Amino acid sequence: MKINCLSCGHKVDLSETYDDYAGMVKCFVCAALLEIRAEDGNIRSVQLSNFQSAAQVNQPVSADEKDRKILY
Numbered sequence: 001m002k003i004n005c006l007s008c009g010h011k012v013d014l015s016e017t018y019d020d021y022a023g024m025v026k027c028f029v030c031a032a033l034l035e036i037r038a039e040d041g042n043i044r045s046v047q048l049s050n051f052q053s054a055a056q057v058n059q060p061v062s063a064d065e066k067d068r069k070i071l072y
Contacts, residue, residue, distance in 0.1 A: 001041060006048050007032035016041075024049060 001014045005027040012027055012034075019041040025034045033049035 001038065001043065003034070003036065003043055003046050005030060005032055006034060006046060014038075024051075 001016075001018060003012050003014065003025075004010070005012055007027060008030040010027055010029040012025060014025065014036075018025075018036070018038050020039060022037045023035070025036050026032070027034065033051055034046055035049045036046050037044045
């Protein structure tokens with residue numbers, strides 16, 4: 001079973017383990033989290049998750065961002 005990542009378009013190949021599955025799948029190219037629902041080996045729905053991946057949440061702060069000051 002294959003799906004396309006809704007964020008980057010990469011083809012994600014899902015094993016038979018996902019034939020009856022409802023939950024999250026991570027795209028290993030762009031780290032997007034997809035919520036999928038599959039029944040009897042057929043995809044019923046795919047949507048981008050509202051949750052951020054750990055990679056997106058824990059991105060390092062650049063030196064430029066550290067030096068920025070907010071002016072009021």
